Amino acid sequence: MVNIGIVGVGLVGSELLAQLHATSAKCLKIVGLTNSRNMVISDTEYKPLSLTQWKQELEGSNVAADLGVFAKYLADSPEHAVIVDCTASDAVSQLYPAWLKAGVSVVTPNKKGFSGSLDLYKEIVSLAANLGPSTGAKTPMAYHESTVGAGLPVLSTLTDFVKTGDEIEKIEGIFSGTLSYLFNNFSSLSSTGSQSFSENVKVAKELGYTEPDPRDDLNGMDVARKVTICGRLAGLDLDLSTLPVENIVPGPLQAVASADEFMAKLPEFDDHFSKLNEEAKKEGQVLRCVGLVDVKGGNSGVKLLKYPGSHPFASLQGSDNIIKFTTKYFPNGLIIQGAGAGAAVTSYGIFSDLLKIQERVEGF
Amino acid sequence: MVNIGIVGVGLVGSELLAQLHATSAKCLKIVGLTNSRNMVISDTEYKPLSLTQWKQELEGSNVAADLGVFAKYLADSPEHAVIVDCTASDAVSQLYPAWLKAGVSVVTPNKKGFSGSLDLYKEIVSLAANLGPSTGAKTPMAYHESTVGAGLPVLSTLTDFVKTGDEIEKIEGIFSGTLSYLFNNFSSLSSTGSQSFSENVKVAKELGYTEPDPRDDLNGMDVARKVTICGRLAGLDLDLSTLPVENIVPGPLQAVASADEFMAKLPEFDDHFSKLNEEAKKEGQVLRCVGLVDVKGGNSGVKLLKYPGSHPFASLQGSDNIIKFTTKYFPNGLIIQGAGAGAAVTSYGIFSDLLKIQERVEGF
Numbered sequence: 065m066v067n068i069g070i071v072g073v074g075l076v077g078s079e080l081l082a083q084l085h086a087t088s089a090k091c092l093k094i095v096g097l098t099n100s101r102n103m104v105i106s107d108t109e110y111k112p113l114s115l116t117q118w119k120q121e122l123e124g125s126n127v128a129a130d131l132g133v134f135a136k137y138l139a140d141s142p143e144h145a146v147i148v149d150c151t152a153s154d155a156v157s158q159l160y161p162a163w164l165k166a167g168v169s170v171v172t173p174n175k176k177g178f179s180g181s182l183d184l185y186k187e188i189v190s191l192a193a194n195l196g197p198s199t200g201a202k203t204p205m206a207y208h209e210s211t212v213g214a215g216l217p218v219l220s221t222l223t224d225f226v227k228t229g230d231e232i233e234k235i236e237g238i239f240s241g242t243l244s245y246l247f248n249n250f251s252s253l254s255s256t257g258s259q260s261f262s263e264n265v266k267v268a269k270e271l272g273y274t275e276p277d278p279r280d281d282l283n284g285m286d287v288a289r290k291v292t293i294c295g296r297l298a299g300l301d302l303d304l305s306t307l308p309v310e311n312i313v314p315g316p317l318q319a320v321a322s323a324d325e326f327m328a329k330l331p332e333f334d335d336h337f338s339k340l341n342e343e344a345k346k347e348g349q350v351l352r353c354v355g356l357v358d359v360k361g362g363n364s365g366v367k368l369l370k371y372p373g374s375h376p377f378a379s380l381q382g383s384d385n386i387i388k389f390t391t392k393y394f395p396n397g398l399i400i401q402g403a404g405a406g407a408a409v410t411s412y413g414i415f416s417d418l419l420k421i422q423e424r425v426e427g428f
Numbered sequence: 429m430v431n432i433g434i435v436g437v438g439l440v441g442s443e444l445l446a447q448l449h450a451t452s453a454k455c456l457k458i459v460g461l462t463n464s465r466n467m468v469i470s471d472t473e474y475k476p477l478s479l480t481q482w483k484q485e486l487e488g489s490n491v492a493a494d495l496g497v498f499a500k501y502l503a504d505s506p507e508h509a510v511i512v513d514c515t516a517s518d519a520v521s522q523l524y525p526a527w528l529k530a531g532v533s534v535v536t537p538n539k540k541g542f543s544g545s546l547d548l549y550k551e552i553v554s555l556a557a558n559l560g561p562s563t564g565a566k567t568p569m570a571y572h573e574s575t576v577g578a579g580l581p582v583l584s585t586l587t588d589f590v591k592t593g594d595e596i597e598k599i600e601g602i603f604s605g606t607l608s609y610l611f612n613n614f615s616s617l618s619s620t621g622s623q624s625f626s627e628n629v630k631v632a633k634e635l636g637y638t639e640p641d642p643r644d645d646l647n648g649m650d651v652a653r654k655v656t657i658c659g660r661l662a663g664l665d666l667d668l669s670t671l672p673v674e675n676i677v678p679g680p681l682q683a684v685a686s687a688d689e690f691m692a693k694l695p696e697f698d699d700h701f702s703k704l705n706e707e708a709k710k711e712g713q714v715l716r717c718v719g720l721v722d723v724k725g726g727n728s729g730v731k732l733l734k735y736p737g738s739h740p741f742a743s744l745q746g747s748d749n750i751i752k753f754t755t756k757y758f759p760n761g762l763i764i765q766g767a768g769a770g771a772a773v774t775s776y777g778i779f780s781d782l783l784k785i786q787e788r789v790e791g792f
Contacts, residue, residue, distance in 0.1 A: 087593030193791070216762065217581050217588070224581070228779040229451030254738070374618070379743050382760060393772045396746060398580065402762035412757045415592040427557070427788050 066422045067110050067141040069096030069134055072151035073122065076173060079411040080148065085115035089415075091422045095141070096134055097122050103129045105137045131159060139166035144204075144425040148414060149174045158184065164191035164204045171417040173210035173410050178296065179289035182303055185296060194223075194424070205421050210413030212239065212290045213385045213404040221389065221400065222297050230391045232298045235357040237387035238377060239290040241405040242274050242281040243353040245383040251341050251351040253373045261337035262330040269327070273383060277323035284309040284353070284366040291355040291364060298359050308365035312353065344370045350378045376401070430786045431474050431505040433460030433498055436515035437486065440537060440778070443771040444512065447779055449479035455786045459505070460498055461486050467493045469501045495523060503530035508568075508789040512778060513538045522548065528555035528568045535781045537574035537774050542660065543653035546667055549660060558587075558788070569785050574777030576603065576654045577749045577768040585753065585764065586661050594755045596662045599721035601751035602741060603654040605769040606638050606645040607717040609747040615705050615715040617737045625701035626694040633691070637747060641687035648673040648717070648730040655719040655728060662723050672729035676717065708734045714742045740765070 070077050077097075084092060094113050095106040102125040106113055114121065138145035147163055149156050149172035157177030160170050161184070170192070178185060189195040192206035209219045218237075225232055238244045250264045259267070265282075268274050274281050288309045295302035311318065313326075314333040320326050344351050349370035354377070358364045371377045376399055380386055385404025388397045403409050434441050441461075448456060458477045459470040466489040470477055478485065502509035511527055513520050513536035521541030524534050525548070534556075542549060553559040556570035576582045582601075589596055602608045614628045623631070629646075632638050638645050652673045659666035675682065677690075678697040684690050708715050713734035718741070722728045735741045740763055744750055749768025752761045767773050 083593060087591075089591075089593075194787075215757065217585050217764075220584070221581050224776075224780045224783070227451075227453075227783055228776055229447060229453075230776060374743060374745070376740065376743065376765070379738060379740065381738070384760065393579065393776045394766050396748065396767060398764075398766035400581075400762075400764055401740070402758050403760060408757045412588075412592055412594060416588045419588070419591050423558075423788050424791050427791070 065091055065093055065143050066418070066425060067093050067095045067138060067143050067145045068148060068418065069098070069105070069138045069145070070094065070148045070150055071098055071131065071134070071156060072149065072153070073097055073099050073118075074150065075407040076410050076414070077148070077150035078119075079407040080150070080414055081115055081118060083411050083415050089419075091426070092418050094118075096137060098129045098131070098134050101129055103127050103134055105134065110141055110143070131156070135159070135163050135166060135168060138168050139163075144169065144421070146171055146418060146421055148172065148418070150414075152176065154180060160184075160206065161187045161191055164188065164206065167204050169204040169421050170206040171414055171421065172208050173214070173414060174208075175211045175289045175293065178208050178211055179292040179304060182301060205424065207417035207420060208293070209417050210410045212293050213237075213387060213400070213402075214406065215409040215411075215413035215416065216385060216387070216400050216402050216404055218294070218387050218400055219297060221398065222294060225389065225391055225393075226297065226299070230393045232357075232359045233390045233392070234359060234361070235294050235298065235387065235389050237290075237355055238352055238380060238385055239287045239355045239387070239404065240281060240353070241383035241385060241403070242268065242278075243287065244380060244385060244404075245273050247350070247352050248380050248382065250337070251344065253345065253348065253350060253378065258341070260331065260334040262327075262334050265330060266327065277326065279313045279318070279323070279326055282313045283311045283318075287353070287355040287366045291357055291366060294355075295357040295359075295364055298357055300357065300359060300364065302357075302364060310353075310365070310367050312368055340368075348373055352377050352380075429455055429457055429507050430782070430789060431457050431459045431502060431507050431509045432512060432782065433462070433469070433502045433509070434458065434512045434514055435462055435495065435498070435520060436513065436517075437461050437463050437482075438514065439771040440774045441512070441514035442483075443775040444514070444778055445479055445482060447775050453779075453783075455790070456782050458482075460501060462493045462495070462498050465493055467491050467498055469498065474505055474507070495520070499523070499527050499530060499532060502532050503527075508533065508785070510535055510782060510785055512536065512782070514778075516540065518544060524548075524570065525551045525555055528552065528570065531568050533568040533785050534570040535778055535785065536572050537578070537778060538572075539575045539653045539657065542572050542575055543656040543668060546665060569788065571781035571784060572657070573781050574774045575657050577601075577751060577764070577766075578770065579773040579775075579777035579780065580749060580751070580764050580766050580768055582658070582751050582764055583661060585762065586658060589753065589755055589757075590661065590663070594757045596721075596723045597754045597756070598723055598725070599658050599662065599751065599753050601654075601719055602716055602744060602749055603651045603719045603751070603768065604645060604717070605747035605749060605767070606632060606642075607651065608744060608749060609637050611714070611716050612744050612746065614701070615708065617709065617712065617714060617742065622705070624695065624698040626691075626698050629694060630691065641690065643677045643682070643687070643690055646677045647675045647682075651717070651719040651730045655721055655730060658719075659721040659723075659728055662721055664721065664723060664728065666721075666728060674717075674729070674731050676732055704732075712737055716741050716744075
């Protein structure tokens with residue numbers, strides 16, 4: 065039995081509670097929930113909270129959110145405890161070392177702690193039994209599968225490569241569902257009269273596939289965070305501030321004040337994108353915005369690259385992620401492809417991580 | 429620390445020893461080795477055997493192979509023990525229940541125990557802590573990732589689906605490196621004047637991609653075993669003897685006495701295969717020999733199917749395996765692709781399984 069507290073109960077946190085409820089996973093018990101306003105913690109016997117009434121209980125709670133009290137409650141648990149951070153908060157990720165020091169494991173889809181300050185990352189690694197060199201039995205763990213490709217088994221596969229001594233040459237991937245969708249539609253060898261780039265962005269925005277300001281997708285920073293996370297697991301000291309990131313937002317539009325103004329002016333740059341696309345097409349190639357962890361070559365970064373029609377990245381559809389590992393054991397690549405965003409697959413990744421911790425704590 | 433004995437030290441077993449030696453994985457210790465003639469077991473202190481001199485020691489050993497003595501030695505280990513079965517023997521797989529009952533975990537790329545008799549399979553599941561319902565702390569485990577797609581994370585992903593309550597609709601895959609190679613070359617929308625089917629088989633045989641008698645690949649039985657293994661993990665009581673398997677060896681050649689005679693007569697059936705291929709091509713499709721676990725529809729089996737050019741199976745290259753899971757969380761599919769055969773990737777899969785056991789036994 066593992067006792068679990070969830071910080072941030074929005075789309076992903078709610079879905080996780082629904083998945084736990086649906087499976088009645090008896091080995092995982094929710095004993096605490098907090099959003100930015102209220103919190104609910106169980107009693108001194110760590111009885112399970114209701115997985116059907118939790119929303120009412122949290123909203124009706126008169127206990128103000130206090131992450132210090134919340135973490136202390138979990139640290140005092142007689143059984144192993146895990147905090148699931150379902151926020152996207154940098155401040156919350158800063159608390160991981162304190163939680164780990166108190167013996168509480170961490171599971172999270174929050175990219176901040178693993179792609180931010182290298183010092184914070186190294187402190188987390190040094191404290192988590194599954195990441196750094198072993199520091200003794202039953203020390204707490206930190207799992208973050210859902211930070212890259214949501215529930216796709218990307219980080220677990222990467223971890224297996226590292227632990228078995230496989231030599232990773234490079235990791236190349238379409239890590240953003242938004243950029244996947246945009247370029248799969250915009251740049252395809254089979255499509256005849258393709259939409260303009262701005263029209264594609266407009267449609268994607270209307271479908272809810274982009275951030276409210278699509279520049280937050282197009283600037284490559286989300287991909288850069290995922291590259292940083294993968295690179296660090298592969299042994300590189302990557303740092304967001306120095307990683308080369310190709311921002312495909314046209315220069316003059318990077319500084320315009322609003323998303324509306326950006327969308328209004330983007331058509332002025334359609335020729336720029338069409339020209340790139342046509343050049344690629346003439347070579348039998350397509351454009352894809354990829355993240356690259358170049359372990360051997362040192363050219364990690366986020367890039368707009370061209371791929372031939374026979375490459376798996378070229379035939380990608382919808383908003384799928386695709387990640388290709390090239391290693392000593394897999395010189396022709398091991399590829400993982402599928403939905404890399406959304407509440408269901410993100411929660412699924414968290415759920416899988418929780419089971420890994422439970423198995424390692426209890427052995428059965 | 430986990431104590432390990434390896435049964436069968438051929439290509440895969442030797443490679444595993446080399447990988448363990450290269451990484452100096454301190455938590456995994458080899459204490460016993462046996463082939464069909466000799467065996468070497470360490471002393472009562474379970475000191476590690478040499479990972480550099482093992483071959484000479486095994487060949488020079490005057491202790492006759494005895495799996496009873498071998499298993500007893502491991503069962504008596506004060507630390508948790510694992511037997512790695514690197515044989516393809518049905519008789520060895522029959523011993524798994526006895527080993528598990530004695531508290532010894534099993535890791536294997538041997539398909540027999542997991543695709544053979546349903547009774548044997550269910551007994552293994554009932555005894556292994558990671559497969560059946562938990563029977564208490566620290567019970568032994570049975571991992572067999574390398575039985576399907578070698579080191580590709582196929583069974584671990586499937587297990588995560590099952591444990592998190594995801595609903596698996598179907599698992600569809602090109603599970604045979606040989607059949608992958610044959611049909612990727614024979615049936616492609618881009619190739620102009622393709623080789624005859626018999627010529628393809630001849631080249632594959634010369635390259636060592638097929639069994640000595642290529643009918644052992646073409647009859648679909650290897651794929652059927654992998655379908656059975658995946659299906660059983662997904663909750664189906666599949667049985668090799670009743671699974672519909674399309675044998676693509678032409679009827680009149682199924683009974684010819686020798687591989688040579690088969691190869692000599694195969695060209696007489698080139699028109700048959702060319703016709704199938706042309707029919708597919710006219711529809712913009714390619715032929716692929718796939719294994720299907722049809723959880724919802726009940727049509728599991730091995731089939732020669734057609735796929736449109738945009739399907740990931742159509743653009744497969746070389747002898748890669750590709751497996752597509754369609755589930756509630758991944759309605760558009762989660763795809764895993766890469767080398768699914770060979771000593772390096774098979775050993776890598778075994779190595780990963782050993783680490784999973786070590787982590788669950790020791791927690792760190």
